[in-house]
Amino acid sequence: xxxxxxxxxxxxxxxxxxxxxxxxxxxxxxxxxxxxxxxxxxxxxxxxxxxxxxxxxxxxxxxxxxxxxxxxxxxxxxxxxxxxxxxxxxxxxxxxxxxxxxxxxxxxxxxxxxxxxxxxxxxxxxxxxxxxxxxxxxxxxxxxxxxxxxxxxxxxxxxxxxxxxxxxxxxxxxxxxxxxxxxxxxxxxxxxxxxxxxxxxxxxxxxxxxxxxxxxxxxxxxxxxxxxxxxxxxxxxxxxxxxxxxxxxxxxxxxxxxxxxxxxxxxxxxxxxxxxxxxxxxxxxxxxxxxxxxxxxxxxxxxxxxxxxxxxxxxxxxxxxxxxxxxxxxxxxxxxxxxxxxxxxxxxxxxxxxxxxxxxxxxx
Amino acid sequence: xxxxxxxxxxxxxxxxxxxxxxxxxxxxxxxxxxxxxxxxxxxxxxxxxxxxxxxxxxxxxxxxxxxxxxxxxxxxxxxxxxxxxxxxxxxxxxxxxxxxxxxxxxxxxxxxxxxxxxxxxxxxxxxxxxxxxxxxxxxxxxxxxxxxxxxxxxxxxxxxxxxxxxxxxxxxxxxxxxxxxxxxxxxxxxxxxxxxxxxxxxxxxxxxxxxxxxxxxxxxxxxxxxxxxxxxxxxxxxxxxxxxxxxxxxxxxxxxxxxxxxxxxxxxxxxxxxxxxxxxxxxxxxxxxxxxxxxxxxxxxx
Numbered sequence: 001x002x003x004x005x006x007x008x009x010x011x012x013x014x015x016x017x018x019x020x021x022x023x024x025x026x027x028x029x030x031x032x033x034x035x036x037x038x039x040x041x042x043x044x045x046x047x048x049x050x051x052x053x054x055x056x057x058x059x060x061x062x063x064x065x066x067x068x069x070x071x072x073x074x075x076x077x078x079x080x081x082x083x084x085x086x087x088x089x090x091x092x093x094x095x096x097x098x099x100x101x102x103x104x105x106x107x108x109x110x111x112x113x114x115x116x117x118x119x120x121x122x123x124x125x126x127x128x129x130x131x132x133x134x135x136x137x138x139x140x141x142x143x144x145x146x147x148x149x150x151x152x153x154x155x156x157x158x159x160x161x162x163x164x165x166x167x168x169x170x171x172x173x174x175x176x177x178x179x180x181x182x183x184x185x186x187x188x189x190x191x192x193x194x195x196x197x198x199x200x201x202x203x204x205x206x207x208x209x210x211x212x213x214x215x216x217x218x219x220x221x222x223x224x225x226x227x228x229x230x231x232x233x234x235x236x237x238x239x240x241x242x243x244x245x246x247x248x249x250x251x252x253x254x255x256x257x258x259x260x261x262x263x264x265x266x267x268x269x270x271x272x273x274x275x276x277x278x279x280x281x282x283x284x285x286x287x288x289x290x291x292x293x294x295x296x297x298x299x300x301x302x303x304x305x306x307x308x309x310x311x312x313x314x315x316x317x318x319x320x321x322x323x324x325x326x327x328x329x330x331x332x333x334x335x336x337x338x339x340x341x342x343x344x345x346x347x348x349x350x351x352x353x354x355x356x357x358x359x360x361x362x363x364x
Numbered sequence: 365x366x367x368x369x370x371x372x373x374x375x376x377x378x379x380x381x382x383x384x385x386x387x388x389x390x391x392x393x394x395x396x397x398x399x400x401x402x403x404x405x406x407x408x409x410x411x412x413x414x415x416x417x418x419x420x421x422x423x424x425x426x427x428x429x430x431x432x433x434x435x436x437x438x439x440x441x442x443x444x445x446x447x448x449x450x451x452x453x454x455x456x457x458x459x460x461x462x463x464x465x466x467x468x469x470x471x472x473x474x475x476x477x478x479x480x481x482x483x484x485x486x487x488x489x490x491x492x493x494x495x496x497x498x499x500x501x502x503x504x505x506x507x508x509x510x511x512x513x514x515x516x517x518x519x520x521x522x523x524x525x526x527x528x529x530x531x532x533x534x535x536x537x538x539x540x541x542x543x544x545x546x547x548x549x550x551x552x553x554x555x556x557x558x559x560x561x562x563x564x565x566x567x568x569x570x571x572x573x574x575x576x577x578x579x580x581x582x583x584x585x586x587x588x589x590x591x592x593x594x595x596x597x598x599x600x601x602x603x604x605x606x607x608x609x610x611x612x613x614x615x616x617x618x619x620x621x622x623x624x625x626x627x628x629x630x631x632x633x634x635x636x637x638x639x640x641x642x643x644x645x646x647x648x649x650x651x652x653x654x655x656x657x658x659x660x661x662x663x664x665x666x
Contacts, residue, residue, distance in 0.1 A: 189627075192577075192580065218573075
């Protein structure tokens with residue numbers, strides 16, 4: 001009996017879901033997912049990208065995914081399994097897969113690995129990322145023009161560079177239109193905990209915030225905003241269904257173009273790890289201008305605000321608007337970027353300060 | 365401002381109170397069910413699905429409880445019927461519940477429902493500060509009533525005494541003519557129903573959507589609370605509110621800009637658990653309160 005249970009348990013924990021029918025001469029592409037597409041956030045966006053890839057190439061490629069893969073050593077086993085199944089391109093879609101991906105990449109030099117959001121590379125391991133912060137600047141503009149209390153609530157997951165970038169970009173947008181507004185940041189120490197996200201949203205609303213932004217994955221914050229009659233922004237995917245009156249807009253991660261581009265290169269034989277500067281951002285880091293980040297329709301705001309939001313969006317897309325252009329001060333009043341200078345990508349990943357408009361300190 | 369925070373604390377504590385009270389009764393009967401998280405998730409998905417299909421959150425409540433009870437019945441079949449190891453079976457139940465709820469819930473992802481409405485009791489809900497206690501929803505009021513009844517049943521009734529004696533020594537209880545397995549079956553089913561209600565509270569009140577694994581470890585906290593409460597019903601409630609209070613306090617502390625590290629505040633409930641355990645244990649003559657036959661399988665030997 002015990003043996004049976006253990007076997008059952010092992011079967012369930014693996015939770016491997018593969019969509020494949022072994023066929024020769026198709027390019028096999030594997031994906032490793034952190035959670036499941038049902039999170040309606042981060043992994044959902046990757047799943048949409050995988051489907052776009054599949055639809056784009058039709059019979060020429062065959063895709064497989066493995067969901068709920070924990071970050072850490074266990075991921076290496078899953079990646080090796082995908083190699084054993086004959087996948088020639090493998091996308092690992094979370095930061096924590098960086099070391100396992102690198103390890104397996106060294107073992108299989110003839111397989112192409114593509115790691116999402118990391119910074120380590122090998123001759124057969126590229127990295128891809130989206131300039132998420134660009135959408136947050138536009139959110140800041142909308143928030144600054146929408147708020148009446150001049151208090152913005154911001155739910156953040158973990159104090160890593162990507163999240164700090166987002167907060168600072170939001171603050172730049174906010175302060176570009178409203179010098180009196182400021183951001184209260186609450187760290188929930190989780191990417192995904194709907195109840196805690198809702199609790200944090202309630203606390204921020206109680207503190208006077210009337211516009212909420214999030215760098216966590218569930219729609220719980222927006223639902224709380226909807227109920228309380230305040231506004232907010234969706235994350236990773238369009239969440240207007242959860243908050244038809246509250247969602248101002250959502251920044252949608254559009255991985256499809258990246259996946260299609262990379263796989264096309266493999267088919268053409270031109271795939272390489274690129275020659276981008278060797279820093280955290282990796283060698284493909286694109287945003288609104290390349291359609292990697294898509295903003296949903298501007299809703300629940302006066303027409304005038306939507307016009308300004310669109311102006312910011314198209315300014316970022318065309319490159320005429322630089323989000324981090326001097327003069328820029330941190331929230332203690334120190335000059336961090338002189339007038340006329342623009343922060344480069346290295347500087348973006350090295351941000352260890354809040355800019356003007358954010359309250360408090362970054363936790364250690 | 366303060367009553368808004370108090371209301372948030374109460375709401376976030378309700379699922380913990382429900383699940384922990386259910387588990388307390390199960391453990392008092394001598395069975396350790398580590399499957400609370402799985403039962404909660406099954407309750408959550410069933411409640412959301414039923415509420416979404418029927419349009420009534422009240423049908424959602426019942427469905428959530430029944431789903432929790434259904435999974436608990438599977439657990440009972442194994443640990444009582446086949447006398448399997450309770451720890452292993454409980455863990456398997458959590459994994460099973462997590463997986464099955466994800467499977468059932470897949471078509472529900474992305475839907476939203478009207479949650480349970482808050483029922484403001486007249487006059488009382490307008491009181492300063494404690495008014496928050498009277499702005500809850502029907503399931504929350506129900507939870508408080510159930511906790512009260514459970515406490516009376518367990519500590520003051522004859523049937524409760526039988527249940528506790530089964531947990532303390534199942535052989536003696538058997539020798540006295542009590543049906544150990546039947547008592548434990550009822551306790552397990554009750555625990556499942558409560559865990560199901562606790563799960564239902566998430567998509568019906570706190571976050572009106574379904575997402576895989578949305579309980580995010582609350583089932584495990586409920587298990588810890590039973591130990592924290594040293595198997596006393598009212599202490600479970602106090603522990604749950606304390607836990608909810610500290611959670612909200614650390615969020616509010618950040619928003620208010622208190623110079624206390626959030627990590628420190630997150631640590632407090634666990635620190636409190638350790639202190640309580642050490643205090644109880646150091647008194648020596650007062651036992652920790654754990655049922656002596658907790659986690660032991662019962663075989664009818666004669």
